[in-house]
Amino acid sequence: MLTHEQNERLVRTNRGTEMGTLLRRYWIPALLAEEIPEPDCPPVRVQLLGERLIAFRDSAGRIGLIDEFCSHRTASLFFGRNEECGLRCAYHGWKYDVDGNCVDMPSEPPESRFREKIKQTAYPCVERGGVIWTYMGPPELKPDLPELEWATLPGSQVFVSKRLQETNFMQAMEGGIDSSHVSFAHRFNMDDDPMHAGTEGLTYLKADTRPKFEVIESDGGLLIGARRNVDDEQYYWRITQWIMPWYTIIPPFGTHNPLGAHAWVPIDDETCWAWSINYHPTRDLRDDELESMRRGDGIHAKYVPGTYRTLANAANDYLIDRVAQREKRSFSGVEGIAAQDFSLQESMGPIVDRTKERLGTSDAAIILARRRLLAAAEEAAGSTDPLPGGDAEHHRVRSASVLLPKSVPFQDGAEQALVARTGEDFVSI
Known part of the structure; x- marks a missing residue:
């Protein structure tokens, strides 16, 4: 857990604050x-x-x-x-x-x-x-222009949405680097979700709800490896790229689906814009995929008409369906992958009191991301050196999901899969 002083440093982003100074450098x-x-x-x-x-x-x-x-x-x-x-x-x-x-x-x-x-x-x-x-x-x-893969592709290969989230950006972003919640919060919905259904990776994810995490620092942020048992010889690895200061790339399910990504950008200390992106590096998005995304399926959300405010929100208890929850049609009773995430994140309050947390081994990525942001903020306050995540090369990365022998470190076995190369497909099962 963090001290109150550390939490304040982490979440306050107005001009003149330590974190605000850091974020304005991107x-x-x-x-x-x-x-x-x-x-x-x-x-x-x-x-x-x-x-x-x-x-x-x-x-x-x-x-x-x-x-x-x-x-x-x-x-x-x-x-x-x-x-x-x-x-x-x-x-x-x-x-x-x-x-x-x-x-x-x-x-x-x-x-x-x-x-x-x-x-x-x-x-x-x-x-x-x-x-x-x-x-x-x-x-x-001023750093390099953003070179995230989805930002450099033709418009026909990318779909971008945003939604208002009524929390500080940190607790939203921490949800994006927390791979363990997928086995619970989304457990009964992934079979029907177009980005997960019918994939081999989904079978492994549901079979092992206790992933083991290995987290290492990358040039631009973190490499977050969540491993699940497959058999006596192999692990199923879901490897997330976290790129400073607020980007994640979702480990893919299957090779037929587009990739997914997020960004969480502070509006003020108690609200943020949650950006959601689907993209494919080697083909146009299909009409059926675009229709699903525009409808608010998958990582996107349904809106109050004419706004970027979500239709399911705190004022209506996120349209929770207790019957669906009881009948195991939805683990949380909230409809949709995105709404399941932001309903729980907003339930923590606009700024979570991290002095009350009791973190476990599955929170290793969250702990290290906080440390890295706090260290970078302290450095940015008195330095003109380039920041991690500010260099274009830091953006040219991908997440991946792979099967690897148990003896092979994930960063070595998936090394080539974690680089975004123009015209090359991504690696997933």
Whole structure:
């Protein structure tokens, strides 16, 4: 367990905090490209790491992410007019370009040069993989652009969704690196889930609910090996890549299914965006796969119409079905893989009190991830050195599920399977 002071260091992400300083040193998934689909479309609110921002796409298609509140009288630019290569405040007409420069100030005399002194906070943005990414740290420390495999593939090979989660980002992310819960929380649903059904790996996972964990540090984060017994000679290994500061790649089931991945990005200290990605490195996603993903199946979720808030949520007890739970149609009574996860994570409260935890051997990856984040945050506070997970090479990795002889260390036996190579398929059973 952590001390109260360690927990506070881990979960507080506003500007000026230790973790906030660290996270601002990475490219951040800010919003889906579909949220600002065309030039001069309506601006949208974006909140990241406690900062309230506005995103817009100008007349030339350039993307701006600037402080939500106008520098004049602090009216929200959400109500502004997106026109003629800038966002104009609806109150007094001050207009800002994508770099935060005030380019027009109609409330001042024509000869005034006051607008030249006004600079709205603005963060650089890039669009790739259907996502708009931003960098909120010191310009001179900007890392490589994100090279996660799913962010570099053609759009026809990737599906990305996001959902609002009402917890601190850490307890959501810790669920993503916890392989042992799969045997319980999702136990009665995996046979019907399109990403698990009919795979050999699912048979091994259900047969051995007590995985043994081996966790080692990688250049970009952690390699998390969860091994299950198969027979006297072999282990079934599910190997998860955790890439700092908030990415996971899900070990695949079978070779016919797309890969899955997640990112958990703080909105503020008590909410986060949970990003879910399915992708295939060598083929387009099929129509039936896309239909399932859009419906909210698998790692995705069903929404309250017109929002990114989940249909199953705390206000309705996640639509829990006690009959389905009693009849062993659902272990938790909550429908859907994603909802089963976030319902339990949100049940811990917005920020879990980690001083009350009693961690076991299956929590080895969570323990090491916390230590690595805290160490990196301490280092980032006084260093300009590159950070783990910030280098493009750290992103070009995959997770895998493999059978290996019991005498072979998983990182050696699966070494080639853990590298993402353009045009090559992934390794799974």
